Amino acid sequence: MPQRVAVTALSHEPRKRFSEEVRRLRRERGLSLRDLSKAVGWDSSLLGKMEAGSTLGGPEVVQALDQHYGTGPLLLTLWELALGDPNQFKEQYRRYMVLEGEATCLWHYSVSILPGLLQTDAYAREVLALGGYRGKDLDLQVEARVGRRKLLERLDDSPPFRGLISEAVLRTPLRAPEAWRHQLEYLLEVAGRRDVAIQVLPLSTGLCGLVSTAVMFLRLLDGTTVAYTENAHRGELIEDSTAVERLQRAYDAMRDKALNLAESRSFIMRMLEEAPCVPST
Template sequence: MPPRRAVTGRSQEPRQRFVEELRLLRAQKGDSLRQLGDVLGWDWSLFGKMESGQTIGGPEVAEALDQHYGTPGLLLTLWELAAADPTQFKERYRRYMTLERGAVGLWQYSVSRPPGLLQTDEYARDALAGGGFTDQELNQQVEARTGRRKLLDGEGPPPFRAILSEAVLRTSLCDAQAWREQLEHLAESSERPNIVLHVLPFGAGPHSLTGTDVMFLRLPDGHTVAYAETDVGGELIEETSRVERLHRAYDAVRDMALPPAESRKFITRMLEEMPCEPST
């Protein structure tokens, strides 16, 4: 069993402590990153990214490392602390945004709100208004979110496929006009050549992505990463095996969803069901 580490101000930072422990344990074991990858069955680059702090990997990786190093529960506990660190969410999301800007293909499943790439200014403002921002901060957040739409504009934009749970179309804004504009924007977006929308009706039944928003990014090198978000936080997933499992779940949900033409009609019916605005 490796000696107990001294607790320092730096090592009390969850993410940094996890990184330090990974480096120390591998140095003591005498493994190279490639040897570690060969033994545990993951691409060795994942361990390099974990030791540089670019990612913390997943819980199954921490468990495998615990077993390899003979430190039962230590790395998994440190992983859980790092994952719960509020700064971790911000770092993961910043990296995700960087990757999104360079993506050559995107596909998403949305649980209860329109994808950020397809939100109108008013929808984004209403969705962000409860975040405790000052007026200036709120304006900045809205600009940052709606600015992402530029990714789908211009010459040669990347293809984007989104599956919308019916809850997305049923969870309306209090401002009826702003909600109508959001539905109209979805309907118009579905007619663009680089955007494909599917609606997953309530009647499709339960599935493996219930409660999880997930976005996949295909990067210029052909690699795919995923960003999964639940009510308690988000996680950037770069490990190939985990991305593939999520991708299979996404494909199964897409098979349950309505085809694009029927989905467009579904959104149009939602617009027709809205009460007419009172005449002035």
């Protein structure tokens, strides 16, 4: 009779299993959280929370860990399982998230809502709730989305980011006035970072080439550029150079009509001044 194989003591709960694996890989290599933080460029407090199971982090930090440890897609796979639905990330979007984490430069046009990289927790929660998420699923999706903000917060190598934002986005507040004020304050804070440029496209410029489509351009390590277009119903990763160039021409034409950086900052400040104040109790 063959000898029985010992059953591992590792958890069968996806979220706990993910945190155990993140912790195990670091300890096996004799690294402190500070050492790991320096190696992958992500904050040690975030890495500690991931090991403790209090947060899953975002796909970018998980991929950075996989690359550092040489574990292929192991942690990214466990991360997806931990989110509760391994099929929720369609293949195109999953590939887009990987490319976003590797990009050397990003630029985005926002037609109706702020890009995920600029959203506060409350903004992400309201947008995702409108998409039908509820309860624990909503919490997990919010956690995954706001984790993407870390891409612009990396210590030394955050990629340059340009956000072109339609005025309509800034005139569409959240339901809670305090949450909306916080979102505008956060947008101003991000706009003041060294590698971030935010421009507002006034409604007075009229119709434009990307009238109904949000788009993110990603400059990759090999010098090529891809685009991810998105509307309320679907997203598409575009890698054909001719199609990407056509989108870029439309983006450049819109950027030429946008307010400059100083004017855009003043516009956001004006929106903040006009936002309702929360009465003190």
